[in-house]
Amino acid sequence: MRIIIVLAICLLVVLGAVAFCIFFDEAVMVRKNTIYRVGSAEKLVALTFDDGPSPVWTPKILDELNSAGVKATFFMLGEHVAKYPEVARRVVKEGHDIGNHTYDHHVLIYYTMEELENEINYADNVIKRVTGVTTRYFRPPKAWLTPDEKIKVNQMGYKIILWSLNSKDWVGFDDKYIVNYILRNIRPGDILLFHDSGGAFSSEGGKRKQTVKSIGKLVEKLKEKGYKFVTITQLLEGVK
Numbered sequence: 441m442r443i444i445i446v447l448a449i450c451l452l453v454v455l456g457a458v459a460f461c462i463f464f465d466e467a468v469m470v471r472k473n474t475i476y477r478v479g480s481a482e483k484l485v486a487l488t489f490d491d492g493p494s495p496v497w498t499p500k501i502l503d504e505l506n507s508a509g510v511k512a513t514f515f516m517l518g519e520h521v522a523k524y525p526e527v528a529r530r531v532v533k534e535g536h537d538i539g540n541h542t543y544d545h546h547v548l549i550y551y552t553m554e555e556l557e558n559e560i561n562y563a564d565n566v567i568k569r570v571t572g573v574t575t576r577y578f579r580p581p582k583a584w585l586t587p588d589e590k591i592k593v594n595q596m597g598y599k600i601i602l603w604s605l606n607s608k609d610w611v612g613f614d615d616k617y618i619v620n621y622i623l624r625n626i627r628p629g630d631i632l633l634f635h636d637s638g639g640a641f642s643s644e645g646g647k648r649k650q651t652v653k654s655i656g657k658l659v660e661k662l663k664e665k666g667y668k669f670v671t672i673t674q675l676l677e678g679v680k
């Protein structure tokens with residue numbers, strides 16, 4: 441009997457942990473001293489895509505953005521930029537913003553300040569060499585940075601950009617769920633998080649079909665509500 445109770449408790453703990461990861465956005469705990477949305481009177485919204493570029497999903501996402509007529513921001517991994525330079529260059533050529541999402545997506549809270557600086561600079565160098573763009577926005581993997589690391593990143597000249605609405609597209613929710621979730625919660629000045637690469641346990645691979653399918657519908661519905669899609673640069677500058 442006792443073993444059954446222990447097993448039941450273990451199961452509940454595991455289910456609780458899974459539900460926590462799926463439905464709770466841990467970024468809300470580490471938003472202090474970051475930019476995760478702007479208080480905008482205008483109905484501006486910024487789409488952001490993390491972990492790319494991907495040779496499979498990024499081109500499809502770019503096609504969707506093109507046909508919807510909107511610009512977005514891509515927080516790229518240096519490693520993927522080095523691997524898929526043509527895709528990274530296409531993102532820039534089509535007028536989207538690029539941000540720095542580290543070189544290889546390690547969580548940074550255990551890094552020394554020197555390691556943190558090297559990681560960000562290394563990713564920036566690769567992105568600059570491939571695309572010609574010097575990155576000014578930084579998004580830490582999983583959103584995690586210590587308070588001291590935030591100060592350091594700012595001192596390096598970066599703005600730390602998180603998000604206010606998480607599509608949780610890596611979980612496998614379908615496009616209908618994702619679009620409805622965003623429509624229910626959207627506010628002017630929001631930054632939306634999507635991914636153009638990565639699975640539940642990796643920064644590469646993964647299925648982004650639902651992400652691709654969400655874009656057209658989301659843009660159409662939000663435009664009907666009077667929203668304008670902007671890059672992070674435009675959002676911070678307050679596009680008129």
Ligand SMILES: [Zn+2]
Binds near residue numbers: 490491541545581582
């Ligand atoms: Zn990421």
